[in-house]
Every structure is written in structure tokens, then in C-alpha cells.
Amino acid sequence: MIRNNKTRLYETETKIKLKDEYEREYNAIKDKIIQLQVNNPNLDIDENLINRLSNDKSLDTREVLKKLKLDSEGYGRINDLLKDDDLEEIMVINDKNPVYVYHRQKGMMITNITLQDNEIRQIIEKIANQVQRKIDKQTPLLDARLPDGSRINATIPPITPDGATLTIRKFKKTPITIFDLINTNTISSHLAAFLWMIIEGMNAYSSNIIIAGGTGSGKTTTLNCICSFIPSYERVITIEDTMELQIKHQHIIRCETRPPNIENQGEITMDMLLKNSLRQRPDKIIVGEVRSKEANTLFGALNTGHSGMGTLHANSSHETITRLNNPPMNVPKIMINSLDFIIMQKRLYNNMKGSIRRVTEVVEVTGMELDNLQLNKIYEYDPNTDKIEFKAISCNVLNKIALMKGLTYKDILSEIDRREEYLIEKVKKNNEHHIDNVEKLIDDYYNTLNN
Numbered sequence: 386m387i388r389n390n391k392t393r394l395y396e397t398e399t400k401i402k403l404k405d406e407y408e409r410e411y412n413a414i415k416d417k418i419i420q421l422q423v424n425n426p427n428l429d430i431d432e433n434l435i436n437r438l439s440n441d442k443s444l445d446t447r448e449v450l451k452k453l454k455l456d457s458e459g460y461g462r463i464n465d466l467l468k469d470d471d472l473e474e475i476m477v478i479n480d481k482n483p484v485y486v487y488h489r490q491k492g493m494m495i496t497n498i499t500l501q502d503n504e505i506r507q508i509i510e511k512i513a514n515q516v517q518r519k520i521d522k523q524t525p526l527l528d529a530r531l532p533d534g535s536r537i538n539a540t541i542p543p544i545t546p547d548g549a550t551l552t553i554r555k556f557k558k559t560p561i562t563i564f565d566l567i568n569t570n571t572i573s574s575h576l577a578a579f580l581w582m583i584i585e586g587m588n589a590y591s592s593n594i595i596i597a598g599g600t601g602s603g604k605t606t607t608l609n610c611i612c613s614f615i616p617s618y619e620r621v622i623t624i625e626d627t628m629e630l631q632i633k634h635q636h637i638i639r640c641e642t643r644p645p646n647i648e649n650q651g652e653i654t655m656d657m658l659l660k661n662s663l664r665q666r667p668d669k670i671i672v673g674e675v676r677s678k679e680a681n682t683l684f685g686a687l688n689t690g691h692s693g694m695g696t697l698h699a700n701s702s703h704e705t706i707t708r709l710n711n712p713p714m715n716v717p718k719i720m721i722n723s724l725d726f727i728i729m730q731k732r733l734y735n736n737m738k739g740s741i742r743r744v745t746e747v748v749e750v751t752g753m754e755l756d757n758l759q760l761n762k763i764y765e766y767d768p769n770t771d772k773i774e775f776k777a778i779s780c781n782v783l784n785k786i787a788l789m790k791g792l793t794y795k796d797i798l799s800e801i802d803r804r805e806e807y808l809i810e811k812v813k814k815n816n817e818h819h820i821d822n823v824e825k826l827i828d829d830y831y832n833t834l835n836n
């Protein structure tokens with residue numbers, strides 16, 4: 386596939402189109418209604434009102450009413466974009482350029498919608514109202530989550546002098562599952578079975594894991610998928626800056642940080658949530674993104690026998706360690722040693738397949754030698770074959786599980802193979818990949834063992 390430098394077009398219908406000469410009249414009526422609503426939020430909008438506000442008696446008031454309803458529900462002309470589950474991101478840069486979208490398959494696209502400045506501001510106002518926050522000259526930026534889970538960032542002048550902007554990272558309604566990851570080759574079936582083994586650990590040992598990679602490489606998604614392997618009897622606590630994880634687990638507490646209010650008070654940080662979670666008897670602590678001081682608390686917990694998983698922004702396993710070890714995280718190497726695995730994920734560009742997401746490496750942290758952490762490569766990705774291969778001659782965690790279960794290392798490898806076969810069989814059945822089926826499919830595996 387040759388990359389075309391021209392951005393492709395994403396076309397959507399603005400459902401009700403008035404004749405051109407009525408558009409200006411329509412906008413005038415809409416502005417008047419908005420002003421009336423300031424004093425009377427429960428204003429009844431009907432044909433009578435439109436007739437009263439209109440200067441043009443030939444206007445089709447019924448059509449105008451329909452259009453007004455459509456514009457006022459949801460988010461106006463970007464509604465259709467918000468409904469399209471194939472879009473990853475919606476980007477409004479100002480009123481002079483069309484809205485951009487990032488399509489899951491087709492990449493960056495340009496839409497046939499250009500919003501007016503007042504439309505952009507209305508959408509931003511609406512979102513700000515929903516989350517009971519303000520956006521104005523004093524605080525010209527807004528970070529928030531929509532009711533459907535999508536994340537939004539809005540800015541207005543003076544920080545974006547060209548006009549108001551809006552960036553929406555859309556929430557995927559039907560989340561990607563572990564079966565999808567195998568199906569799309571983000572991970573191999575063997576790696577999936579291996580992850581199953583080290584997370585469930587045959588009830589003997591559950592590994593501490595960090596998924597590292599760049600922005601948008603799919604770290605959070607992979608973390609979400611592999612959480613399906615957490616046994617149902619474990620108590621899970623998740624801690625996030627903005628809730629992204631959609632873990633289907635019954636016994637779960639989900640926590641989210643809170644920014645300070647206008648008086649700069651009431652902030653709840655990741656670190657505070659993490660410290661609090663330790664008083665909640667967690668079996669598994671999941672930190673959405675490890676970034677700062679909370680890293681120290683997390684590794685403190687891991688060193689005292691808790692089990693944890695999380696994501697971290699880094700471009701290699703060595704960089705992961707360096708970032709953990711340096712400010713602002715400052716985790717001493719001796720404590721990083723409690724980490725079992727680093728999973729590296731990347732977004733790559735493949736000549737045939739275009740943009741792809743791959744786990745490119747799995748390394749095990751095997752101990753300290755002098756002042757250095759020792760890393761053992763367990764899986765390695767080959768960009769030529771687009772395959773990830775199991776490279777380990779030995780793996781400490783698998784040995785540990787074998788020892789605790791009274792089994793041999795070979796037994797554990799055979800069990801991984803059995804799980805792989807099971808996963809392959811399920812991946813073939815296309816209709817079973819939905820997130821609602823995953824928990825049962827994993828449970829079914831244990832049931833087949835017991836029978």
C-alpha cells in the first residue's frame with residue numbers, strides 16, 4: 386500500500402437541509418432561542434414560537450422545528466460522527482477548517498463538516514455544563530468525560546488564538562477483546578496463552594506486569610483485554626486519571642482522580658487513590674497509566690506482596706526501567722525488581738497492511754546483578770515475518786508456578802500449549818468474540834479440566 390499524502394474524505398449527511406436562503410434565517414432563530422433559554426431554561430420550543438421569532442413568513446416552521454430538535458439534542462452537527470464506532474478521534478481545529486476524524490481502518494480523514502464558531506462554542510458549553518465545570522478566559526481549557534465514556538479536551542482563545550478547538554477521543558462501544566487481539570495479530574495465540582498462564586498463575590502466583598509503549602500504541606486496550614484472565618475470585622481495584630478501562634469483572638472497585646476546584650482545593654491524585662486502595666484489601670491493583678509519584682507507592686505495594694498491572698509511556702523495556710528509576714517516579718531499582726514482566730507494544734507501519742499495532746517484545750525482570758536489573762527476553766517480534774516468537778530458554782515465573790504446583794517446567798509449557806489450542810479454537814468462531822462472552826469462555830476452559 387502506498388501512502389497517499391492527500392487526506393481522504395469522510396462524508397456524512399447533515400440530516401435536515403433547509404434551502405440556502407433559509408439557513409441564515411434559521412441561524413437567527415436559533416440564536417434568539419438560545420438567548421431566551423438563558424432566562425427560561427424550560428422554554429417550550431414549538432411552531433408558534435418559531436413563527437413569532439421568524440421574520441420570513443414563507444419559512445417552513447415544521448422543518449425548522451425538526452432541525453432545531455436535532456441540533457439541540459446531543460452535539461449538533463457532529464452527532465453522526467459521535468455515533469460512528471469506527472472513528473477513534475474527532476478533531477475540531479477552528480471555524481475555518483473542516484472537522485477531522487481518525488478512522489480505525491482508514492486513518493486520518495477530513496469531513497465535509499465545517500462548524501461555525503458559535504456552534505463549536507455551544508458544544509463546548511454543553512459539555513462543560515454536563516460536567517459542571519466552566520470554560521472561560523480565566524480557565525480557557527477543559528478536560529472532561531462524556532456520559533458515554535468518550536474523553537474530550539476543549540480550548541478557547543487566548544490559548545488557541547485561531548479559535549475554539551475540540552478533541553474527542555471516542556470510547557469504543559464494543560471493546561476490543563483478547564480474541565480480537567489474536568485475530569488481528571496484535572498478539573499471537575501462544576503469547577495470549579502465556580499471558581493467561583502468568584496472570585492466572587494456576588492459583589499459585591499472579592505476575593506483576595507493565596505494558597509500555599508510545600501514545601496510542603494500544604497499551605490501555607491490551608491491558609483491558611488481558612484483564613479477562615484475572616480469576617473471578619480475585620478482588621480488583623482500578624485507579625485511573627480518566628476512566629478508560631472497561632473490565633468485565635464482578636468484584637471490582639473503579640476509582641478515578643479528581644482535579645482541584647476553582648479555589649485550587651479538593652484534588653484527589655493517583656497517589657492518594659493508590660494509598661487508599663491498599664486499605665481496601667485488593668488482590669489485584671490496576672493503575673491505568675503510571676506517570677508520577679504513584680509509581681513509588683505502587684512498587685511499595687508490589688514489594689509487600691500485592692499484585693499489580695499498569696501501563697507506562699516508554700519506547701523500550703530499558704527506557705521503562707530508566708523512567709521508573711528517575712524523577713518524577715523515583716522507584717529504587719531494588720523495588721523495580723518486584724516487576725515480573727514488561728510487555729512492549731508499538732504502532733508500526735507495514736507496507737502491505739498500513740498502520741498496525743503489535744506487541745513487539747516481552748521481557749522478564751529476573752533480578753539484580755551488581756547495580757543492574759537483569760532482563761530476559763521471552764518473546765521477540767520480527768518485522769519481516771510480522772510474527773512474535775517465544776524465545777525463552779527459561780522463565781522464572783513459569784518455574785515458580787511449577788515449583789508451587791509440584792509440576793515440572795515442561796508441564797507448565799504443555800499447559801500453555803493446551804490453552805493456546807483452546808484459544809485458537811475459540812478465535813475461529815467469529816460470533817463468540819464479543820466482550821460479553823469472554824468471561825464465560827475462559828471459565829468454560831477450567832470447567833472442561835474439571836470434568
Ligand SMILES: Nc1ncnc2c1ncn2[C@@H]1O[C@H](COP(=O)(O)OP(=O)(O)O)[C@@H](O)[C@H]1O
Pocket residue numbers: 473557561566569571598599600601602603604605606607696742
Ligand atoms: N490492537 C489494536 N487493534 C486495533 N485498534 C486498537 C488496538 N489497540 C488499540 N486500538 C485503538 O487505538 C486507540 C488507542 O488505544 P489505547 O489503548 O487507548 O492506546 P494507549 O493507551 O497506548 O494510548 C483506541 O481507539 C483503540 O480502540
Ligand SMILES: [Mg+2]
Pocket residue numbers: 604605606674696
Ligand atoms: Mg492509555
